[in-house]
Amino acid sequence: MYTFSPRSWNLYRRLGLGLLGLSLLMPARALAHGVEASFRAIPTFQIEARYDSGEPMGSAQVTVFAPTDPTTPWQEGQTDAAGQFLLQPDPELPGLWQVRIRQAGHGVLLNVPVGADATTAAGISSSSPPFGPLQRGVMAACVIWGCLGTALFFSTPRPGSKAPRPAFTAPALEQD
Amino acid sequence: MKHTPFRLGTAKKRDPLGKGLTLVLLALGMGSPLVACRPVSEPRVEAPEREPAPASLAQSEAETGTLEFWANGEDFIREGFVSKDGWVLSFDQVYVTLADMTAYQTDPPFEPESDMALQPKALVSLSGPLTVNLVSTPEERAFLGSLAAPPGHYNAFSWRMVPAVSGPAAGYSLWIQGSAQPEEGDANDAIDFVLKFPQELAFTCGEYVGEERKGFVRAGQVADLEATFHFDHLFGDGELPPEDGLNQGALGFAPLAALATEGSLEMDWAGLQEQLSPTEAEQIMEILKHLGHVGEGHCRETAAGS
Numbered sequence: 001m002y003t004f005s006p007r008s009w010n011l012y013r014r015l016g017l018g019l020l021g022l023s024l025l026m027p028a029r030a031l032a033h034g035v036e037a038s039f040r041a042i043p044t045f046q047i048e049a050r051y052d053s054g055e056p057m058g059s060a061q062v063t064v065f066a067p068t069d070p071t072t073p074w075q076e077g078q079t080d081a082a083g084q085f086l087l088q089p090d091p092e093l094p095g096l097w098q099v100r101i102r103q104a105g106h107g108v109l110l111n112v113p114v115g116a117d118a119t120t121a122a123g124i125s126s127s128s129p130p131f132g133p134l135q136r137g138v139m140a141a142c143v144i145w146g147c148l149g150t151a152l153f154f155s156t157p158r159p160g161s162k163a164p165r166p167a168f169t170a171p172a173l174e175q176d
Numbered sequence: 177m178k179h180t181p182f183r184l185g186t187a188k189k190r191d192p193l194g195k196g197l198t199l200v201l202l203a204l205g206m207g208s209p210l211v212a213c214r215p216v217s218e219p220r221v222e223a224p225e226r227e228p229a230p231a232s233l234a235q236s237e238a239e240t241g242t243l244e245f246w247a248n249g250e251d252f253i254r255e256g257f258v259s260k261d262g263w264v265l266s267f268d269q270v271y272v273t274l275a276d277m278t279a280y281q282t283d284p285p286f287e288p289e290s291d292m293a294l295q296p297k298a299l300v301s302l303s304g305p306l307t308v309n310l311v312s313t314p315e316e317r318a319f320l321g322s323l324a325a326p327p328g329h330y331n332a333f334s335w336r337m338v339p340a341v342s343g344p345a346a347g348y349s350l351w352i353q354g355s356a357q358p359e360e361g362d363a364n365d366a367i368d369f370v371l372k373f374p375q376e377l378a379f380t381c382g383e384y385v386g387e388e389r390k391g392f393v394r395a396g397q398v399a400d401l402e403a404t405f406h407f408d409h410l411f412g413d414g415e416l417p418p419e420d421g422l423n424q425g426a427l428g429f430a431p432l433a434a435l436a437t438e439g440s441l442e443m444d445w446a447g448l449q450e451q452l453s454p455t456e457a458e459q460i461m462e463i464l465k466h467l468g469h470v471g472e473g474h475c476r477e478t479a480a481g482s
Contacts, residue, residue: 109385111287
């Protein structure tokens with residue numbers, strides 16, 4: 001029959017307290033199954049391609065290149081029947097976006113500047129939700145208590161500290 | 177009494193609850209900064225690697241790459257095609273003579289359809305003149321030459337078409353020799369033709385437009401640019417409907433066939449001007465101004481002689 005020795009009890013007690021501490025580090029959203037939603041406006045460019053005659057380049061091949069990699073297509077698609085294509089570049093990649101439009105042996109490379117001059121607006125300025133006053137207060141208190149607790153912990157006299165510290169091993173059950 | 181292998185203190189001297197509370201507070205203390213340091217703004221985005229590189233930067237590069245220049249008459253010239261008015265065309269020799277072939281790194285990118293000026297940051301050039309046959313090439317394209325080039329994106333290309341100074345096409349910038357046969361007709365109606373144009377033309381083009389982008393020179397590597405000639409603009413394309421814009425602007429071959437005698441037509445530009453109607457002659461001139469391309473991309477004709 002297995003029984004808990006005082007040594008095992010201490011180990012399990014520490015393990016439990018450690019797990020409790022770790023659980024407090026877990027984000028609250030995971031526990032609450034919370035849902036977040038935000039919005040922001042991103043620039044959209046309506047591109048219209050047509051021949052010199054005015055005829056639209058309908059169903060033309062469209063290849064978009066981001067400024068960060070001018071040789072690898074960022075997006076591929078085609079114009080609609082009216083020769084139009086909606087470009088929604090990643091606003092986090094400012095610079096000169098290039099759109100290649102080809103059809104029947106004719107093509108053009110269009111340069112679309114994206115950046116400070118582009119029309120951008122955002123409902124929130126951050127991908128992370130802002131912290132409220134209560135959250136900020138709790139976080140500050142945690143920091144203070146954390147520092148204090150750490151100081152108290154290391155200031156505690158440890159008689160056995162001179163002995164060589166054995167490597168940590170997983171707790172084992174002791175059999176009487 | 178058994179000793180614990182790792183003790184925070186003696187169990188007799190410390191209250192277990194107090195020890196647990198200390199651990200919890202320690203955990204909170206460690207975790208809080210992690211939470212508090214969450215970014216409150218969007219992740220920083222690295223500045224895009226803008227191409228082309230400034231000339232000074234490009235020139236300071238210790239290593240250079242290689243930039244090749246090619247000329248291409250496309251499948252129309254190599255394999256022949258049917259004109260917009262039903263003549264089956266095949267070509268024996270199509271000579272073009274190019275000079276002052278210059279590749280540029282421009283910023284902003286040059287757009288030939290606009291009125292903007294070409295603003296080069298760096299350039300490399302082959303002076304020429306070089307005459308190549310767009311038909312008889314070991315590869316699909318005719319090699320013009322190569323040169324060492326500082327790394328960067330050469331997103332503009334210009335060249336002049338000038339009269340050849342020697343060789344079979346001497347005196348002409350464009351020499352088109354081939355045969356034509358009506359798509360529906362007798363083989364005896366075939367016409368062997370030679371068309372000779374001395375016009376000096378100049379093309380300034382933006383970036384090559386094709387299946388893949390060209391002109392990216394990297395140290396120790398080879399890149400290329402291409403002067404592409406669209407002869408379907410001259411003869412039209414029988415695979416396209418008559419009302420297609422290309423066919424509407426093309427001359428076709430029928431006006432030239434009408435000038436042939438006993439199945440032969442050899443005529444230079446002066447003869448064509450004399451024999452064709454003024455409208456047709458003017459049409460040819462306009463077509464020649466738009467003969468030069470970079471792949472599928474159009475060019476700006478910057479100086480045309482007559």
